[in-house]
Amino acid sequence: MRVVIIGGGRVGLQTARLLVERGHDALVVEHDPERCEFLADEYVATVVEGDGTEPSVLRQTALDRTDAFLALTASTDANLTACLLADRLADGRLRTVMRIVGEDDAAYRELVDATVDPERAGGRMAANAVETDVRTLEDTAGDVEIAEITIREGAPVADRTLADIALPRGALVVSDVSAGTIAGPETKLVPGRTYVIAMVGDVADEVVNLTRG
Numbered sequence: 001m002r003v004v005i006i007g008g009g010r011v012g013l014q015t016a017r018l019l020v021e022r023g024h025d026a027l028v029v030e031h032d033p034e035r036c037e038f039l040a041d042e043y044v045a046t047v048v049e050g051d052g053t054e055p056s057v058l059r060q061t062a063l064d065r066t067d068a069f070l071a072l073t074a075s076t077d078a079n080l081t082a083c084l085l086a087d088r089l090a091d092g093r094l095r096t097v098m099r100i101v102g103e104d105d106a107a108y109r110e111l112v113d114a115t116v117d118p119e120r121a122g123g124r125m126a127a128n129a130v131e132t133d134v135r136t137l138e139d140t141a142g143d144v145e146i147a148e149i150t151i152r153e154g155a156p157v158a159d160r161t162l163a164d165i166a167l168p169r170g171a172l173v174v175s176d177v178s179a180g181t182i183a184g185p186e187t188k189l190v191p192g193r194t195y196v197i198a199m200v201g202d203v204a205d206e207v208v209n210l211t212r213g
Helices: 010-021 033-042 055-061 076-089 118-130 201-212
Strands: 002-006 025-030 046-049 068-071 095-099 114-116 134-139 144-150 171-176 194-200
Touching (some): 025 033, 033 046, 046 055
Parallel strands (some): 002 025, 002 068, 025 046
Antiparallel strands (some): 144 194
């Protein structure tokens, strides 16, 4: 897969590294000349110097041969502009991904294929490092959160099957990680075992309380 990344800062560089490690081709567009020199010395991806919100610069990136377009600068407005321009220049064939900086992504979901928030991801990792029995795996579209939760001894749901408990509306036990099985009505929530649970944000606290006691 060929990927064009707008923004060669820390987020853009790390993303390029990961994609290249996974066997993809990456091209990075960066407006700062000194940063371009640094990126070139890293030998991670092809580097184009220029403003990623300018059509003339985007035309240099061979969008007709590109599969995905990631706008990862520190400006939400610039990222949106770049994605919309690239999508137009590529006749809608690109998968567009934009970085959101300090904003709710709800306003952007209909305009691009996906949004990312590195600060929120960093916060999730920090919270995971503190809590050993609740580990957020992913934020999905909308307000749905997917987490691994370990059942504590004495919790309200401990040693009960899913058929026997009433989880709040907006919560779903997906699988028993410890047993490696998909959850069903007969699945018992055993203390010490870990389960994947999908939940809408406003019921997350209630779900955690039920599994902790």
